[in-house]
Amino acid sequence: MTIASTAGEAARPAAATVEPIAVFEDVHLAFDEKVVLRGVSFAVMPGHTKILLGASGSGKSTILKLMLGLLKPDAGRIWVHGERVDTMRERDLLALRDQTGMVFQEGALFDSLTVGGNVGYKLYGETDLPEEEIQRRIEELLGFIGLDEYLERMPSELSGGQRRRVAIARAMAFKPKLLLYDEPTTGLDPLTALTVDAEIVKLRDLEDVTPVVVTHQLRDAFYIAGHQAIRDPGVRLVPAPPEKVAEADFVMLREGKIVFEGSADELRCASDPYLREFLS
Amino acid sequence: MQQWLIAWIKSALIEVQEYVKLCQATARGAVTRPFYWRDLVTQMEIIGLGSLTVVILTGLFTGAVLALQSGVTLDQFGARPYVGRLVSATMVKALGPVLTALMLAGRVGSGIAAELGSMAVTDQIHALRALGTDPVRKLVVPRVLAGFIMTPLLTAVANTVGLIGGWVIAVFQLRVASGLYWSSVVEGLYIEDVYMGIIKPFFLGLVIVTVGCHVGLRTSGGTQGVGRSTTNAVVAASVGVLAVDFFLTRLILSVLYP
Numbered sequence A: 001m002t003i004a005s006t007a008g009e010a011a012r013p014a015a016a017t018v019e020p021i022a023v024f025e026d027v028h029l030a031f032d033e034k035v036v037l038r039g040v041s042f043a044v045m046p047g048h049t050k051i052l053l054g055a056s057g058s059g060k061s062t063i064l065k066l067m068l069g070l071l072k073p074d075a076g077r078i079w080v081h082g083e084r085v086d087t088m089r090e091r092d093l094l095a096l097r098d099q100t101g102m103v104f105q106e107g108a109l110f111d112s113l114t115v116g117g118n119v120g121y122k123l124y125g126e127t128d129l130p131e132e133e134i135q136r137r138i139e140e141l142l143g144f145i146g147l148d149e150y151l152e153r154m155p156s157e158l159s160g161g162q163r164r165r166v167a168i169a170r171a172m173a174f175k176p177k178l179l180l181y182d183e184p185t186t187g188l189d190p191l192t193a194l195t196v197d198a199e200i201v202k203l204r205d206l207e208d209v210t211p212v213v214v215t216h217q218l219r220d221a222f223y224i225a226g227h228q229a230i231r232d233p234g235v236r237l238v239p240a241p242p243e244k245v246a247e248a249d250f251v252m253l254r255e256g257k258i259v260f261e262g263s264a265d266e267l268r269c270a271s272d273p274y275l276r277e278f279l280s
Numbered sequence B: 001m002q003q004w005l006i007a008w009i010k011s012a013l014i015e016v017q018e019y020v021k022l023c024q025a026t027a028r029g030a031v032t033r034p035f036y037w038r039d040l041v042t043q044m045e046i047i048g049l050g051s052l053t054v055v056i057l058t059g060l061f062t063g064a065v066l067a068l069q070s071g072v073t074l075d076q077f078g079a080r081p082y083v084g085r086l087v088s089a090t091m092v093k094a095l096g097p098v099l100t101a102l103m104l105a106g107r108v109g110s111g112i113a114a115e116l117g118s119m120a121v122t123d124q125i126h127a128l129r130a131l132g133t134d135p136v137r138k139l140v141v142p143r144v145l146a147g148f149i150m151t152p153l154l155t156a157v158a159n160t161v162g163l164i165g166g167w168v169i170a171v172f173q174l175r176v177a178s179g180l181y182w183s184s185v186v187e188g189l190y191i192e193d194v195y196m197g198i199i200k201p202f203f204l205g206l207v208i209v210t211v212g213c214h215v216g217l218r219t220s221g222g223t224q225g226v227g228r229s230t231t232n233a234v235v236a237a238s239v240g241v242l243a244v245d246f247f248l249t250r251l252i253l254s255v256l257y258p
């Protein structure tokens, strides 16, 4: 049993408008002397997958943090859920982040809380769901990532891959509209990586959770772009039709600039020597 | 050289500005909701109970040394029975608050800087914000309040134990009668001294914890950065304690002892 199959109570109406869920417009950012982003613009459409590729240090994690308003750009504008997050005050951002989740690159689990406490952090702290409801949801999430028995463990007792999975469960717990995954499958074995990819697809297609995925693993990127989740009546993953595959947008960063933007097929056929080298 | 100086002054000013901002945000967070009660209780336990041993040992030995030293001095004037006066006046007014605060700077200030510092370099502070929690309310406010409440209590413990340490030396080494020692202790204390001894630790506690939080939250540069922050927090908090103690003493003297 998965999250998607049990927790799809409130089927939301299909997005009536085609307003982007997040927009970057000519964003610049430098840390002291080091320029990280020099004029990055792109848009994330609701329900469409955005995949960020790029060498280590090209600014992928930085883009995700800008999207959450954790960092402020030096210049440019950023809209998320129709609000300007680059100029917003932290107090209003805290509320806006109910709609946006993030899986951090190193997990960023809270050392002082148990695995269960981490996964349920938002549910315990910022909602008033009844205790049993939260417990049930935590167990469900841990079951999905295959760590049922780890409820009472501390993060320091987990392996790197297990921490990553707990981080994913924590971000999924409150079903944000926009979920930012920072290398969610790096360091996972191929089977677990596929479960994570499948969950990204299910959340996208059945729960309207728009994914922005940073990854080095092209295999996972193409898997997410090339599959869709259907309910008939159980939840299944099937190869996506071409028009659905075309919805997934690949963005390639290099030295703070976007050097490629397009669909999976366009990426496969790209002739740019740098891209070819990166893909091989 | 000049450029280096300007850069240094600039970074120092930024540091002070950020510190003041953090203190303002903390003050706001302490009086508005949401308030994390559970974290306050935990921190009071960690800061208060956790520091009890070191504070008791410090107080005990300080009181004992005070009695030994003043015993020698007082003998020159044949005033040995007054040893209690010196112990109580010095302990309650000056040494109790300062020494307790310095021990707390070493124990609590460093602990807070290390904990918040490692949270900062592992993105946990970002994760808190991403989950809709204000790190100042969740992490800083409970620690600052706990320090504000526990430092005076710990100082009172140190003072009491110090008087007992003095008593042990007075009775067993200096051969002063027990009753004489205690009546002399009470004589040595004016009500103003007690006020002084009570007021100071509140502020010293604030200095220690706010400095620890500020340094911890601004940590960058991986595990190495955490080590640097820990050292910086202890040094800054200790210097801060001594400086604030000096200015507070002057202020209180001018107000209470006209």
Ligand SMILES: Nc1ncnc2c1ncn2[C@@H]1O[C@H](COP(=O)(O)OP(=O)(O)OP(=O)(O)O)[C@@H](O)[C@H]1O
Pocket (backbone or CB within 6 Å): A031, A034, A036, A054, A055, A056, A057, A058, A059, A060, A061, A062, A063, A105, B220
């Ligand atoms: N807090 C910071 N202070 C200074 N420089 C930083 C900071 N955070 C990131 N950088 C720099 O910004 C650049 C981009 O970092 P970022 O973490 O976004 O890279 P990335 O694309 O996610 O790389 P990776 O694939 O290795 O995770 C790096 O060169 C890094 O050195």
Ligand SMILES: [Mg+2]
Pocket (backbone or CB within 6 Å): A060, A061, A062, A105, A182
């Ligand atoms: Mg990264």
